Amino acid sequence: MNSRASLVDSWRAIEVVADNLESTLDVIFSGDVQNNTDNPLSLRGKTGRLRAGLQWDSPLTRMQERNQYRQVLIEYQQAKRNYYRFEDAVWQQLRSELRNLRYNRYNFELQRYAVRIAAQQIIINEDLRQIRESLSLASGPTAARDSVSALQDLLNAQNTFLGVWVFYEAQRRNLDQDLGTIRVDGENIWCDPGPITSEAYGFAPSEPSDIVIQDYNQGV
Numbered sequence: 001m002n003s004r005a006s007l008v009d010s011w012r013a014i015e016v017v018a019d020n021l022e023s024t025l026d027v028i029f030s031g032d033v034q035n036n037t038d039n040p041l042s043l044r045g046k047t048g049r050l051r052a053g054l055q056w057d058s059p060l061t062r063m064q065e066r067n068q069y070r071q072v073l074i075e076y077q078q079a080k081r082n083y084y085r086f087e088d089a090v091w092q093q094l095r096s097e098l099r100n101l102r103y104n105r106y107n108f109e110l111q112r113y114a115v116r117i118a119a120q121q122i123i124i125n126e127d128l129r130q131i132r133e134s135l136s137l138a139s140g141p142t143a144a145r146d147s148v149s150a151l152q153d154l155l156n157a158q159n160t161f162l163g164v165w166v167f168y169e170a171q172r173r174n175l176d177q178d179l180g181t182i183r184v185d186g187e188n189i190w191c192d193p194g195p196i197t198s199e200a201y202g203f204a205p206s207e208p209s210d211i212v213i214q215d216y217n218q219g220v
Helices: 002-021 063-134 143-178
Strands: 024-032 049-057
Touching: 002 063, 063 143
Parallel strands: none
Antiparallel strands: 024 049
16 A cells, blocks of 8 residues: 555656646736826826736746656656566565465375374384294394384474474464454454455455465364
8 A cells, every 4th residue: 555655646746747837828917106296205197007918938948847747757657667566576475375375285284194104104113023022033133223213203204294384374374464364362362364265365256366275273
């Protein structure tokens, strides 16, 4: 809104400067009343004079005003391009946030599978250990290392899984703020608007922002 107001100010300046290019037509009256003798107070109406005329100022002589008018036209075009650039940057930022949210939607599921696979690897190592014990066989030379690696892989997968969810929640708050729809309660705590849908943020279904990204609070 501030950028749009600045553009409107540039547009209004054109009309203000254009007024100086218009021609002017003035009606001029002048006159005097002379004295009849050497006495300065001896005034007579018959000796008075009255002159009337028209004074016209042509726009052809306004070189400086014409240069100012051309300059303000150039400044208006520059302001209009700056506004378009600013508007495109806003849409680009919003689209980038929506793409990040969609990316995290799929990445969330991938990390969920990664945690599941890492947990299954621990179960497999435990099953192998029990099988070797039932057969009265010694543990393999890499059994301890495999167990430690499996636990470390599970920890890394869990941390990555949680990081994806935290980044997703941060992006939801950023999107809510950038759209100007953010709300807080009496304790300045963010009011969760729920799943990110076009209806939740006031978009028409036909607009490009009709992207639905489900909330994953329950999934975590």
